Amino acid sequence: MAKAIMIQGTMSNAGKSLLAAGLCRIFKQDGYKVAPFKSQNMALNSFITEEGLEMGRAQVMQAEAAGITPSVNMNPILLKPTNDVGSQVIVNGEVLGTMSAREYFQYKKQLFPKVMEAYHELEEEYDIIVIEGAGSPAEINLKQEDIVNMGMAKKAHAPVLLVGDIDRGGVFAQLVGTICLLEEEEQNMIKGMIINKFRGDKTILDPGVAALEEKTGIPVVGVAPYMDLEVEDEDSLTERFSNSGEVGLIDIAVIRVPRISNFTDFNALEVIPGVSVRYVKHSAELKNPDMIILPGTKNTMEDLLWMRQNGLEASILKKAAEGKVIFGICGGYQMLGETLSDPEHVEAGGQMKGMGLLPMDTVFQDSKTRTRVQGTFPKVEGILHTLTGISLEGYEIHMGKSVGKEGACAFTELTDTVTGSSKPDGAYYKNVYGSYVHGIFDKEEVAKKVIEGLGEEKDIDVSQMTGVDFAQFKETQYDKLAQGLREHLDMKKIYEILEQGI
Known part of the structure; x- marks a missing residue:
């Protein structure tokens, strides 16, 4: 059966999707059969598989990084917002219906068996599964019947790497605050922390990293740099939308x-x-x-x-x-x-x-x-x-x-x-x-x-202005991502966490 490791974040857009893709690429390069997984994804960017089924684009990107064909088992639940309070609910690639946020919150526990069926199918086929969480595990109003963060980690017996986004500021408060809002059992499942999107001289950050480890008792397994990559974004938080001014030929x-x-x-x-x-x-x-x-x-x-x-x-x-x-x-x-x-x-x-x-x-x-x-x-x-x-x-x-x-x-x-x-x-x-x-x-x-x-x-x-073979271009970007993470993450420690589990 596959071993699992889970990437959770202190907030949306902390970089979970990209880090999960990078780990998928590294494990693939190291000779493992690896697959991504996210039990529930909310995004308007979706993809159609070879079977004609719909899934989230982030898991497609991660599957490409892993060198495998995308499958709806990698994203059994997709929520596509239709307005400010409701979403189209897609289960195993097919439309279940449209629900308000409250309706879905009350209904989602009925979908967890389908989530686990999809996960077990992957578990039987692959050596490693890289699981991605959603938003933050510290959303205390949503923790009941959680199926995407710690609830999923428990079911999959997956050790968690918690990611904080330093680019937005307050990364130490993000990480410490998230951990403090978790139950003791959940805190013990976090085996490592990653500070993401760092720019500048890392030595200036070192005292803060040491204090963070002392305060939480959890090792920082890497400070990942802000990387200039062209990979397919998951949602509307993408920085592409900020490009509204510069005009080319x-x-x-x-x-x-x-x-x-x-x-x-x-x-x-x-x-x-x-x-x-x-x-x-x-x-x-x-x-x-x-x-x-x-x-x-x-x-x-x-x-x-x-x-x-x-x-x-x-x-x-x-x-x-x-x-x-x-x-x-x-x-x-x-x-x-x-x-x-x-x-x-x-x-x-x-x-x-x-x-x-x-x-x-x-x-x-x-x-x-x-x-x-x-x-x-x-x-x-x-x-x-x-x-x-x-x-x-x-x-x-x-x-x-x-x-x-x-x-x-x-x-x-x-x-x-x-x-x-x-x-x-x-x-x-x-x-x-x-x-x-x-x-x-x-x-x-x-x-x-x-x-x-x-x-x-x-x-x-x-x-x-020659065209680009976009499929080949993406392969170079995944390799660039993997190389950047190898240089800045303690992969030896991450492999130890993967082996030990929870």
Whole structure:
């Protein structure tokens, strides 16, 4: 049976996901079969497995670091917020329903057997399981029936490494305060602490580390540096969204709608030298981009209303009239049509006018499309004519169906790799393009041809701005992460903790 180690944090965004991925990579490099696990994840960034099941993106990233195929067993419960007080609950990759926070809090203990079934399946297949917690184990109002932090650690007999984020300040208070709020049995399960995101001269920190160890009786097993890495973020706390100003030779503006999802769609564009990908929330930030992208969203109608009220819709329509490329993905694609209808109250209910940039209508349906696809761009016209004949692959996650009207041309021809069926996807009209496919830019040739088309329009030479094999690029980033952690973590001590368990 697998041995387990668990990464818990003093708060959200302390760096748990990245550290877990780094340990997965290190254990893999050291010859072990390793898998990630997180019993319950809350994020709008999700992924579709080869079987057509939905899971959190962080565990996909960690599985890639471990060199294995992602499985929903690695993330049996995914919560996708639909508003400020409720979430869509996904269990073993399939939608269970939508619940308020209180409803889910009362119901979640019924899901723990499914969590443990998934964990035991991994336990039988792998040598090591790296478990990630959520938020903080010291959320004393949520500790009852906990299934994701200490409750999971107890069931898995997993020693815990507690991570604090020094970049936000107060790291010693974070770590000591978290430990003090735990029960004695839980305190004893913490076998090591990690100070994360450190910048500067570590020797200045050493007296604080010594005092921390003396106060808690728990060793600090590493001070991990702030690392400049390009890996796929889990949630909206990502620092990518702070990039709203710097403009590159080719400038792309992504509309930062309130319920943005699957923003990892744009990572492949971000790593191309000379390309700026800016996240824009206000009309004043839009400037004069070469392409505007409307991203996926968990609530298309409400996010379109938000754009309509703050003036972004009008600014985008003006740029479209000027001939700029407008590109919509999933919910962003739905917004570009003429009407949005929600007869089954999947979102807000009722009907509203779309942006009118694509001749098509969308009707929301209670059933969820959830699959992987591959295909090609057939004949494409306009600025992105460079995509004609290029192959693509990705995945679909959406509620609703869009039907083209006279004047709309299919943007892609797809094969559903789960069912084997073929279908057209998306639409384009003049310089407006839309598709349901997440990950549409991930293949090197697709990203390269998009930049090539934008460069032609500006009459500039983009020959040096080569595309990147994004899958291979991520491999280099995981190796860089592992190397950085090996240099700053006491891996000998971490292996001892893993062996001893609790």
